[in-house]
Amino acid sequence: MVLESAELLIKAGMEEEFEAALREATPLFRRARGCEGMQVQRGIENPLAYRLLVKWQTLEDHTVHFRGSEDFQAWRRLVGHCFDGAPEVTHLRTVHEGF
Template sequence: MILEIAQFQIKAGSESAFEAAVAKAAPLFRRARGCHGLRLLRSIENPSRFTLEVKWETVENHMVDFRESDDFAEWRKLVGEHFASAPDVGHVSIAVEGF
């Protein structure tokens, strides 16, 4: 199991619209091969900064199965207009999980 961690800086004033777009896009992730759920976190200190965590079986499920799908294009169409800068995306392995 791996976790995709994507950091987003969102245009000021677009935060609520971004949250709504992620909620609308959630089914695109949930139906993707190897996806085990996601959550969106919002910074308290910097309210225009968000972190998206997506749990995947493998990196390939994210980088190949999802990123090369029509659902990924739809995801970017829904959220891309809200980006103040390009997202910072990486992967970590889940060593211990307790929440």
């Protein structure tokens, strides 16, 4: 399993629109090849900072199959205008779980 972690900075005043677009975009992830779940968290210290976390079966499920899909284009149309700069995306693999 690979965890995609994307920091999304949102333009001031667009938080509610962004969160509504997230709800609309959920089915795009639900049907994506290899997607095992997603969640979005909002910063407490900086409420314009959001963290998108997506569980993928493989790195390629995200970087090749999803990013190359029409659903990815739809995702960007829904939320891209809310971004304040390009998202910072990293991929992580679990090396330890405490509980």
